Amino acid sequence: MLIGFAGLGRMGLPMASHLAWAGHTVLGYDPVLTRAPEDITLAGSMTDLAQAPLTISMLPDGATTRAFVERGLAGASRDHLHVVMGTVGPALVRELAETARVAVVDAPVSGSVSMAEAGTITTMVGASQEQFEQVLPVLGAMTAAQFHSGPVGAGSAAKLAVNAVLAALSQGVAEGLLIAEAGGLDLDSFYDVLRNSAAGAPYVSYKQEAFLSPDTAGVAAPVSLIRKDLGLALDLARAHRLTLPASEAAFAVLDYATSNGLGQGDMAQVLTALRLRNGSHTP
Known part of the structure; x- marks a missing residue:
């Protein structure tokens, strides 16, 4: 064909x-x-x-x-x-x-x-x-x-819903790593705990290198793309008068990451963005 x-x-x-x-x-x-x-x-x-x-x-x-x-x-x-x-x-x-x-x-x-x-x-x-x-x-x-x-249109709605969950997961992993870091934990060791915990979704496992070694991991899905998709999801939510606090918070971090030159990096760069917002640096 x-x-x-x-x-x-x-x-x-x-x-x-x-x-x-x-x-x-x-x-x-x-x-x-x-x-x-x-x-x-x-x-x-x-x-x-x-x-x-x-x-x-x-x-x-x-x-x-x-x-x-x-x-x-x-x-x-x-x-x-x-x-x-x-x-x-x-x-x-x-x-x-x-x-x-x-x-x-x-x-x-x-x-x-x-x-x-x-x-x-x-x-x-x-x-x-x-x-x-x-x-x-x-x-x-x-x-x-x-x-x-x-x-028609239902596939796009499903995709936006999936990416809203992915954005929240990415945000959650980044914040969990910052909490572990603040508690004096070794992040490589902690990630093993995270992967094998109740929070160990498949996404958590295959994004380990992206979160812990962003310079060598490559880009699977860039910040700019996830920001665009989450923005569309929030547009859909607003059209139906829905308030989505987690998605709005995740979008704000993606927006901050984009404005700070991280838009072409992998979506795991939300960790770098959160470090920047907190005035800290990659260990």
Whole structure:
């Protein structure tokens, strides 16, 4: 199957590669990418992707996603299906589904870059049952688990809820490490306690290096991305007159981290941000 893929960034490129490895013909587009793996053909412009019967976008924000759907797919056939896999929020996805000339569903993903490379990320899908069954084989080539969360927009709502929990977990781990440090504990030893305690969620285990050795751990999900997603979650909450104290506190720290030059660092850099706010330094 010919699949158009817009957004060959840190997450999108390995996802597109998995499609190619599964036997699909992938026509990719990214404005800053000049070379791609041999199994992906680079398009000259985003409008070239409209020739495929199905397209996927893994773009960084709502503005670029809107531009691709409205302008890039302007020449697509009426039976074209577009899958929004970037995190842009349910309101925009539903708007596009109502106004675009093509059919639009959403399937944002949960997982890190390394998980995208391994094909072990999870996707939450907002679509009709018929559309879900149509995209399931394609999503199955890139992801390990696919959850039909409800109609269009439901996948994006599920993703925002998941990332609100992740942001709170990250904040909680950082604060726990600061408490342990204040109590004179060795952080490596304490992290072993944390991983094996009642608080030892899988996230706590696989983020150990990111929290304790940020200079060598690499970036799985940057502060700026989590800040964007949590901001969308808070927008959704405010639209429904919800007060979310933990999410608001986590967003404030992510905002502080971004304004202090930590936006491109891993989300575990909230620990560095909290140290900065408390006038302390990395031990």
